Amino acid sequence: MSIKLCIALWVTFNVLGFIVFCQSSAADESAPLTKEQVFALLPTGIDMDINDANKYHKLKEYGSRSYPALVEILKDADDNLLIGRIFAVFIGAKGDKTIAVNAVKGIINKFRGKNTYDAVKVRWYAARTLGKIGKPDDIPALNELVNDNDEMVRVTAIRAVAELRKKEDNP
Numbered sequence: 001m002s003i004k005l006c007i008a009l010w011v012t013f014n015v016l017g018f019i020v021f022c023q024s025s026a027a028d029e030s031a032p033l034t035k036e037q038v039f040a041l042l043p044t045g046i047d048m049d050i051n052d053a054n055k056y057h058k059l060k061e062y063g064s065r066s067y068p069a070l071v072e073i074l075k076d077a078d079d080n081l082l083i084g085r086i087f088a089v090f091i092g093a094k095g096d097k098t099i100a101v102n103a104v105k106g107i108i109n110k111f112r113g114k115n116t117y118d119a120v121k122v123r124w125y126a127a128r129t130l131g132k133i134g135k136p137d138d139i140p141a142l143n144e145l146v147n148d149n150d151e152m153v154r155v156t157a158i159r160a161v162a163e164l165r166k167k168e169d170n171p
Helices: 002-028 035-040 050-076 080-092 099-112 119-132 136-146 151-169
Strands: none
Touching: 002 050, 035 050, 050 080, 080 099, 080 119, 099 119, 099 136, 119 136, 119 151, 136 151
């Protein structure tokens, strides 16, 4: 198969998938997105092109409508890049962050005590995300990360606790 054919098939697949997504999501503007709809918008590769970036921003615009599907994806996720991108959606999306905060806490528990590169990176993402979207009540979840084995995770958790304490002082 030639390179040109491969590129043409890839472009066609992405465009058609996005069109189907747009048509199916237009049916009910308040319904939660399905896992398939979210996967159609969630970049999974290391590099993001302009098409990926546009889909990613669209996913953020859906806000909390995307959270149930993102939580389902997180249950099986162990790739730090995918988890980091989901957490970035949680940070940038509109709406109630309660589901997102609970999902981040679940990821902290899932990766507790694991010292692989991916696990450390995920705990770092989790600390950063809780600092951005959490509330002062979420500080206990960060206390565990303040004592993490990895320095990068500890520093990020300390900063996140400080951010949440600022929210406590200035609601």
